Amino acid sequence: MEPSKRAQVRYKQAVLLMVILLVLAGLPACGGGSGKFLNLGPGPNNGMLNGQYAFSFFGSNPSLIIAAGSFTADGNGTITNGLEDVTVAGTTGQSLTFTGTYAIGSDGRGTALIKTSNGAATWQFTMLNGSHALLIRFDLGTVTASGALDKQDPTAFSARKLQANYVFGFSGIGTSRTNLSTAGLWTMDGAGNINNGLMDVSDETAGVLENSALSGTYTVASNGRGTATINSGYGTQNFVFYVVDATDLKFVETDGVPAVSGEVLEAAAPYTLASLNGGLAFTLGGTDHGAVPVAAGGVITADGKGNLSSGTLDLNDGGIASLGASIGGTYSFTGNGRGILNITNTALGNLQFALYPAQNHTIELVEVDVTAVMSGMAKAQTGSPFAASSLVGSFAANFTGILSSGGGTREEEDITGQLRADGAGNLTGTLDINTLATRTQGVSLSASTYTMPADGQGRGTATVNIPGATFTMQTYQIDANTVLFLDIDSFRILVGIMQKQQ
Template sequence: MNDSLCRPASLFGEISLMRRNSTSAPMSVLNHNFVARASRVLQRLGFLSCLLTVALISLLALVMISCGDGTGASAGTPGLTFSNASLKGQYAFSFVGTDTGGPAMLAGTFLSDGNGNINSGVEDSNAISGILTNEVFNGTYSIGPDGRGSATITNSRGLSHLQFVIISVNRALIIQFDTFASGTGSINQQAPTDFNVSAISGAYVINFYGFSAVGSSYVATGILTADGRGALLGVIDENDGDFKPNLPLAGTYTLAPNGRGTAILATSSATSHFSFYVISRSVLTFVELDSLPFVSGVARAQQGAPFAISSFSGDYAFGAGGQTVSGPFASAGRLTADGRGTILAGVRDDNDTVNVTRNLAFTGAYTVSPQGRGTGTLTSPTTSYTLLFYMISQTEAVLMSSDPALVSIGEMSGQQSAPFGDSSVHGRFGVMDSILTGGLEQDVVSQITIDGAGTGHGLQDLNAGLLPTPPTVVTATFSISANGRVMATMSGARGQSDFALYLASSSRAYLVGLNPGVAERGLVEKQY
């Protein structure tokens, strides 16, 4: 848990402190041209809207980074107790947030000693105020029996604070908890035996999000193949309001003994520079080190190729976030694929801050290539979306809108344990969500115990527009349909809010807020 704290803290500590005290950063790391360009872009696009778009999308990547879904036998057991010893070892983190200067993205690594100390922290950050690489940090943390914790991170610019909830000894969800910065992130235990170039080999599905070279909201997905010797080849699809499919991609990568790597990726129109951190040979987390584009993301090892149309078959839950012409967009839903190119029994809930659409039924059609690249159309009585997806496996995929009017990316997971009911969900859960309301970003992390009869209770930490609040009691009521759609009402630090959740399993769910004027996206994971 201390690890999770460390990560977010370091991530946000770096970002927030960098923004607050940007004059203390070496001039060599400040790109003044970027500041000027970004200021013009953000004014044109709507500053807060763009920031939330990144926050909403980044939550999806946190699900994809997860090394497990909490289905272990110990999940939710009455005797489950956490402490400072719950996280010990080396962890990687990724984080996206905002401070008083604008958006910021970070990734890094640290060591946790299991006694409340964070050491040997190194991170890379990209923010409006500049790009910093190999920044050193350390810190302290404290974890309670319910898995809720706090951390203080120290770097050359001062202190920052985090709140978090432990999912397991391998993973935690975190938020920044300062008056000068807020954001969301995760930490994940690393596999040091994979800290070598030869371990990074084979095909990876990538999921990138952020801002394009002209400052508009940007999402991308594709296949990146590593040869285990430092060379990369692939194909990428991009959408920044101008959909660009099947762009050839080539590059190189290196990897240091601490699990930090560097990568150069080039298309015919642009060359981008990244740092990345190895969680395992199957999961890598990226942050770009260029002024613009300004993106971060995840790469997941692909399994099961070659694929066919029959590879996409069965029940799936999904979550997505991004930007429409109306503003930030959040969506969650479920569908059934028949393995022959037809989508059946689809239903979803959408919120773009102007329109809230509940329980919208849809059907559709799809194709799948041998490389796992799929295309599809989702059709309802009121809307029609075109999309593409890349299969990570037969039960997981990255999905992205190919509609220029909807810059959105998400994840799809095969549903397990259906049909569902109120008794399907019980035990202790971590919840993290990001919200835009009243022109301000709010980030929330909660620990909730659910009784299996439709009610839950716990504690919640909220950073409401750079105003951290004391821990607040949160209560919830749920009604779970057989298809995994959950109607929920929660009362906590923000008052009463309505949500739709879609169960990927009894241990994990995608969350979308249903409150007018509030775009909200989140995830729920069972503690174990």
């Protein structure tokens, strides 16, 4: 699995809980102009999507909706052999079949018209390369969601190929239908057993469950679709999953309540203090102690000895931005792959997270104090010191969150598209935007910019202008290929990512 893909996978966990806020506590939304008709286009790049792919998405209809599945693309605009497992909060998961057509433009932006056994759907997506794309549901008035699709490795479609230690991050709703975020680890033994597991749970209603033992079973069919049952201190949960490869599985719970989804990735070898030594970029999402939607992002430096310093945190708490707070803290690891991260001096107080490192040193975070209910990811930075010239080329982008139009409506907004950075602080590109009320295809940026301060730590700013809307953002650069985003507008709570196209 490519490093850029792994970054997107873990970033997505930060996004997931933010979208839940729409369903449970949300803020109203606004979008671009209404667009009832879609342009499938001539598809000069249809060959980019060729083979068997797994996908997942997370969003609203307007209840929480989570899904995962697979399909085959022929490289000429036709989709066959589609399978999809979808769960709407409060209802047991449903298995669907589908076919479809698609077209991909010269900039890597694509549209797919999907015909399922339960009705029609539309996807809008942006290709990074032939193996990975950022995806949104693009259905006017029915579903909006964000996710990703990844090319599958059919040689991994058996239980015996899943024989390793894995970490996971799941988000959704808990037994009381309020925010739930979990992270943990387990071992899959290649014979259908899940053991040596533990997880941390942050449930807005039930509270925190730390370091809970888990076990379970799993099966994998010859088409790459699997099932799993997980038993823990939180109860018994049933899942369907789709194998990307032996290191990456897309999970979706089928119980209805609770209902969570997320990615399972091969675990790193157990970390020591020295394993973290250098800059980290991170994003977080959830609710504060008053159940108000909150998102955060920042950078911080680990010294390889258990100390965190030179950190800067930005926070958007219910539309009130607190920017540039100096933060520090500590971190520690146990021998089983679980760690603890303490961040001090935030606007919310001191925060504590359980952390679980994946194989590529991406770190899954879930809050285990009672200050807030947040989860997210941290990623080791490479290529510093960062400057405006560190960001150049064409990037696939995805933004997801909730907005307030001032009219009292409450909707999620999901965006994908291409952004182009010129290395001198200017952004151009084209975005596709969906809310439950409006969808707009092919919105061009105008007079958009980004900055990177002279300290070289990778924390910068971006202003993205489109007709009728401006996104004011903080940015956190991981490397030359990947940047995380936090919107700091008073009427928007949104996080995002852009990854270089190849």
